[in-house]
Amino acid sequence: MTETAHPTKWKRPPILIRDARWRYAIYGGALVYMVLAIGSVEVNWIRVYEGLERGWRFIQGFLQPDFTTRWYDIRIGLIESLTMTVTSTVVGVLISVPIGIGAARNLAPPVVYLVCRAIIALSRALQEIIIAILLVAMFGFGPFAGFLTLSFATIGFLSKLLAEDIEDIDEAQAEAIRATGASWWQLINYAIQPQVMPRLIGLSLYRLDINFRESAVIGIVGAGGIGATLNTAIDRYEYDSAGAIILIIIVIVMAAEYSSSHVRKWVQ
Amino acid sequence: MPVSTLNGQPAWAHRTGKARLALWAGWLGLVALFVFCWEVMTENTIWDFVRDAPQQAADIGSRMVPPAWSYMDRLWWPLWDTLNIATLGTLMGIIIAIPVAFLAAQNTTPSYYIARPIALFIIVASRSINSLIWALLLVSIIGPGVMAGIVAIGLRSIGFVAKLLYEAIEEIEETQVEAVTATGASGAQVINYAIVPQILPAFAGISVFRWDINIRESTILGLVGAGGIGLQLQASLNVLAWSQVTMIFIVILATVVVSEWVSAKVRHAII
Numbered sequence: 341m342t343e344t345a346h347p348t349k350w351k352r353p354p355i356l357i358r359d360a361r362w363r364y365a366i367y368g369g370a371l372v373y374m375v376l377a378i379g380s381v382e383v384n385w386i387r388v389y390e391g392l393e394r395g396w397r398f399i400q401g402f403l404q405p406d407f408t409t410r411w412y413d414i415r416i417g418l419i420e421s422l423t424m425t426v427t428s429t430v431v432g433v434l435i436s437v438p439i440g441i442g443a444a445r446n447l448a449p450p451v452v453y454l455v456c457r458a459i460i461a462l463s464r465a466l467q468e469i470i471i472a473i474l475l476v477a478m479f480g481f482g483p484f485a486g487f488l489t490l491s492f493a494t495i496g497f498l499s500k501l502l503a504e505d506i507e508d509i510d511e512a513q514a515e516a517i518r519a520t521g522a523s524w525w526q527l528i529n530y531a532i533q534p535q536v537m538p539r540l541i542g543l544s545l546y547r548l549d550i551n552f553r554e555s556a557v558i559g560i561v562g563a564g565g566i567g568a569t570l571n572t573a574i575d576r577y578e579y580d581s582a583g584a585i586i587l588i589i590i591v592i593v594m595a596a597e598y599s600s601s602h603v604r605k606w607v608q
Numbered sequence: 609m610p611v612s613t614l615n616g617q618p619a620w621a622h623r624t625g626k627a628r629l630a631l632w633a634g635w636l637g638l639v640a641l642f643v644f645c646w647e648v649m650t651e652n653t654i655w656d657f658v659r660d661a662p663q664q665a666a667d668i669g670s671r672m673v674p675p676a677w678s679y680m681d682r683l684w685w686p687l688w689d690t691l692n693i694a695t696l697g698t699l700m701g702i703i704i705a706i707p708v709a710f711l712a713a714q715n716t717t718p719s720y721y722i723a724r725p726i727a728l729f730i731i732v733a734s735r736s737i738n739s740l741i742w743a744l745l746l747v748s749i750i751g752p753g754v755m756a757g758i759v760a761i762g763l764r765s766i767g768f769v770a771k772l773l774y775e776a777i778e779e780i781e782e783t784q785v786e787a788v789t790a791t792g793a794s795g796a797q798v799i800n801y802a803i804v805p806q807i808l809p810a811f812a813g814i815s816v817f818r819w820d821i822n823i824r825e826s827t828i829l830g831l832v833g834a835g836g837i838g839l840q841l842q843a844s845l846n847v848l849a850w851s852q853v854t855m856i857f858i859v860i861l862a863t864v865v866v867s868e869w870v871s872a873k874v875r876h877a878i879i
Contacts, residue, residue, distance in 0.1 A: 377692040381758070387751040395749040423645035430642045465861060469740065469828045473845065478664045480657035483649050557738045560832060570741065574748050582745070586737060593736040 394577070401579030402586070410573065410581040417569030418588065420483045421555040424565055428487045429548045432494025437540075439495060440502030441528065446514075447506060456499065463496025472558040483564030490551045490558075497550070501543050502536065509535045538607045545600035552596060556589050671850040679855045683840060687859065690836035693757040693829065694822040694867075700758065701765025702815055708766060709773035715785075716777055716803070727770070734767030739825045743834040757834035761822050768818055776810040777803065813875050820871035827860045837863075 357363040407414070442448045442456035471492055475485040509532060517531040559567020566585060573582040612621040623631070710716045712727035743760035750756055780803060788802035830838020837856060844852040 373695075377696060380688065381692060381696070381754050383755045384751060384753065388755070391750040398745065398749060419648060423649035426645040427642060427649055430638070465864065467824060467828060469831065470857065470860070474668070477668055478661045480654060482653060484653045484658060487649060553736065553738060557740050560740060560744065567741070571744065574744050577748065586741070590733055590736045594732055 394579075398579040398583065401581075402583035404580060405584035405587050406578075406580035407584045410569070410578070410584075413569050413572070414566070414581070414585060414588070417559070417564075417566035417585075420486075421552065421559075421565035421567075424483045424486045424490060424555050425548060425552045428490035429494060429544065429551050431487075432491040432547065432551075433498060433540075433544050435491070436495045436498035436502060440499040441506065441532075443499055443503035444506035446509075446511075447528075447532070456503070460496050460500050460503075463492055464500065468493045468554050468558055469561060472561050472563045476562045481562045481564070486555060486558050486563035486565055489563055490554060493554065494547050494551065498543055498547055502540060505536045505539050506532060541607050542600075542604040545603055549593070549596045549600055553589075553593060668850055672854040674851065675854040675858055676849070676851040677855065679852045680859070683837060683856065683859055686830070686835075686837040686840050687863065689754050689757075690826050690838075690863070691823070693754055693761055693826040693834075693836050694819060697758045697761025697826065698765055698815065698819045698822050700762030701818065702769055704762070705766045705769035705773060708770040709777060710799070712770060713774040713777035715780070715782070716799070727774075731767045731770050731774075734763055734765075735771065736767075737764070739764035739822075740829065740832060743829045744832045747833040752833035752835070754835035757826060757829045757836055760829060760834055761826055764825070765818050765822060768821075769814055772814045773807065773811060776807045776814075780806045809878050812878050816871045816874045816878075820867050823867040824864050827863060 354360075354363060357366060439456045439459055442452045443460055445453060448456065468489055472485065472489040475488050479485045479488065513535065514527060514531040517527055522530065555565045556567045556570070559565040559569070560571050562568070566589065570582060570585045573579075573585060611618050612625075613619065708727050708730055711718070711723045712731060714720075714724070717724045717727070739760050742763045743756055746756040746760050750759070784806065785798060785802040788798050793801065826836050826838075828838045828841070830836045830840065831842050833839070833842075837859065841853065841856045841860075844850075844856060
């Protein structure tokens with residue numbers, strides 16, 4: 341009688357890529373790429389070494405931020421950023437509601453659907469900073485160009501998510517309202533709106549949050565806001581003022597995130 | 609149920625009187641806030657420039673077409689730099705994010721009151737600051753070039769990857785951890801055999817997703833001097849060579865679309 345041989349050793353199976361050939365090919369390719377990529381990065385180590393002292397000064401500035409010296413500039417930048425955020429979110433939401441309804445397959449006729457989807461795709465493909473460059477060239481420097489940029493970016497973001505939400509609604513409710521002989525407007529008002537409203541409010545608050553963060557960035561290309569102030573502070577090597585501005589941004593973003601998550605919980 | 613009176617008869621209404629009043633007050637407040645912000649924001653706006661805008665747009669538009677196709681010859685090298693900034697930056701971000709995520713997850717953190725808040729602060733600080741601002745800082749600290757871009761992308765990625773990863777760690781199935789612990793495994797062995805296999809697919813998905821976002825962001829880092837195709841964009845903008853700008857926009861758009869496609873494919877294959 342022969343005994344069946346029991347395996348005495350266990351080899352851990354590969355977790356992600358099962359096929360050995362694929363695994364080696366991907367690892368090999370990654371290795372070759374890494375060698376090429378790291379080889380082509382030119383680093384001026386002397387400059388980096390000289391920069392360490394500045395890096396240290398920045399960390400010191402971050403730990404001992406200077407809010408007072410440039411407070412006048414910081415205040416203007418903050419007011420611009422905050423007003424820009426509010427106005428662009430409101431306008432963006434107002435425009436994105438009709439576009440979102442138009443981009444929902446279960447509500448809109450095919451022609452409207454395609455037009456609205458094209459608008460969304462256009463707005464999402466271009467980054468805020470690129471739109472800001474173009475709009476600053478057209479409308480001049482200042483927060484007005486920033487407001488337009490953020491509104492445009494809001495449209496792509498909100499319309500897409502709103503349209504997807506409308507497509508996912510409970511059709512039974514829409515059918516019940518339709519069965520009462522309701523018109524299209526009444527259908528939107530009584531069947532669609534109550535179902536998507538909590539999420540729309542949540543998304544708008546989330547976008548408010550994003551718009552503030554972005555408003556800190558588009559100032560670098562001249563669209564006003566706290567980003568312009570930060571850019572100036574760094575250009576002047578005033579790291580303590582820059583540290584103060586960055587701390588203010590972090591605090592506002594944290595506060596916005598915290599309060600918006602609370603409001604979203606309360607709405608839903 | 610909210611009821612109102614219509615012609616002496618009770619009738620159904622959408623909301624009670626109080627709810628309607630509160631709703632109107634809310635809307636009024638929002639409109640007032642909007643008008644106030646609008647007034648403050650446009651205080652210094654020069655409306656002549658705004659009125660002038662369609663003309664400017666037509667002017668720039670006419671100079672933007674046709675794109676300077678021949679300029680492409682000088683874009684290949686910056687494009688390669690952009691790719692490297694995104695990939696190496698993502699790699700750097702991931703390497704730092706993994707320990708941060710394990711420190712931040714409630715079920716793996718070594719100390720709830722010391723290590724976890726520090727890890728959470730790292731995540732929040734990294735997430736609140738856009739990579740362009742990191743790049744601005746780093747260019748002034750370590751000098752312009754690809755290196756500043758890589759570090760900027762890396763610093764921005766830490767928060768994103770660590771946040772999603774620690775949420776994945778918190779959602780793992782505890783029974784597997786218990787089973788591995790019951791064999792007498794050490795802490796490192798528990799992580800290796802019980803936790804890593806559970807979070808690896810999520811981890812790969814997060815990394816590829818972040819890489820996709822980083823490609824998008826690294827195309828513009830050059831605007832502040834941090835290398836890549838943005839440098840060419842800045843140079844072309846400075847000399848108002850709008851046809852070259854169009855060409856760069858086309859390249860950026862194509863890169864973004866391709867990276868999105870790659871990331872969607874890879875994530876589809878993993879999950």
